[in-house]
Amino acid sequence: MLIDVFKLGGGESENQTFLQSFAAELKERSQPFVVVHGGGREVARLQQLLGIVPRYVAGLRVTDATTLKLVEMVLVGEVNKRLVRLFNDAGLNALGLSGADMRLLRARKMLIQENGVPADLGYVGEITGINTDFLHALLAQGVTPVIAPVAYGEDGCAYNVNADQVAVAVAKALGAAGLSFITDVPGVLGESGLPMTSLSLTEAQDAIRDGIVRDGMIPKVKAAAAGVVEGIPHVSIGRATTATRVYR
């Protein structure tokens, strides 16, 4: 069974017009697929509303116990259900899941260094396992899993995981044929400001080094490159017709 994984970024998960046409396209697909979504911008907005200043290290949200609650409220409680409603309105059989459900996404605390010094990101996790049997069983029944990136810690805690990283882990675990990062730009924009048709792993490194790829696009390009290295045959960033293919 050839499976595709779509990662829906934070900008697009709020764009009703885009979502309706995306859902209609998904409905026409004959091949099974899984959707992983983000929603980082909406988490940041709620933090700000509550007087909490969002903090990031290497593009990852520093997640203390209060922030973890907000992350779960927004991503699992709100964004996930909004997408599931919309997909089901379009005629799909969508089922919203977080990492805790059936131990779908297992994780451990992520340990990283910032400028050579260990940085404590709190409840930020890295994926250690995926319940692929459960996903396969759902797909075999024509169900579309819609996954929020809050994982189930090996220590019983919830962990906040970057949604691009979750998408790569899910695609790798399922042996997916394709992984598409849908975001609020048509593709990875080159120096000209136009989307590039393709980006090799070396060109990706150069584009990051030269500042052509910046901000949130850096972890996305790195995640896409990791997907290519993991052997996912087709990895792309952007909208269907203008997306940038990342290749070895």
Ligand SMILES: Nc1ncnc2c1ncn2[C@@H]1O[C@H](COP(=O)(O)OP(=O)(O)O)[C@@H](O)[C@H]1O
């Ligand atoms: N070279 C580039 N091409 C396209 N987008 C870029 C580039 N460099 C930086 N960006 C920024 O990256 C953003 C996408 O990253 P992000 O907002 O984290 O996406 P998502 O929420 O979908 O994961 C774009 O909206 C754009 O502002």
Ligand SMILES: CC(=O)N[C@@H](CCC(=O)OP(=O)(O)O)C(=O)O
């Ligand atoms: C650890 C970490 O940073 N987690 C992300 C999870 C959501 C996400 O990745 O959303 P986007 O895809 O919209 O960026 C966060 O808290 O923002």
